[in-house]
Amino acid sequence: MGRWVPGARGRLQRAAFDLFAERGFEQTTVAEIAARAELTERTFFRHFADKREVLFAGQEELTARIVVALAEAPAELSALDAAVVAVGASAEIFGDRPDGPRARQAVINAHPELRERELIKMEGLVAALSTGLEGRGVPGAAAALAASSAVAVFRMAFERWLRSDDGRDLGTCIREALGELRAVTAG
Structure with missing residues (x-):
């Protein structure tokens, strides 16, 4: 085994997902x-704190992309529309095919402690969006x-996209x- 191998992080992730599926x-x-x-x-521990983090790698990139998209959203958008535009920017990270995300989600869904960790990560997104919206002048609440x-x-869109086999992309599911949501709140 060499000291430095390019693509180590990706190789570790692929190996982990393969083993999670097999064992x-x-x-x-x-x-x-x-x-x-x-x-x-x-080398594993240079890239991940533990094997759970293999499942949550990329959270920083996701959050950063969402924060940038929120900052770049047109000023005339409502707070909700700006926030949804921001989360919609995440669709590029996940790509067109849900196969990898499906495998990841299956592992998370099977373990309560991983579901809890995912909820904590989602709350981090809420906090980042909320801070960004406040920076746009939206009151705290x-x-x-x-x-x-x-x-x-x-x-909701992500779950629908994972279950879908009709070729819809994540962006379409978000819209x-x-x-x-608009129909539910209009009533």
């Missing part, structure tokens, strides 16, 4: 993930409500979920 999350060890990726455990609503729209 299960709880039965898979960091040593096995590193060995499958032909890397050392030390309204910013928090718009941010929470936008993340709820994102989560549909926003339309449903």
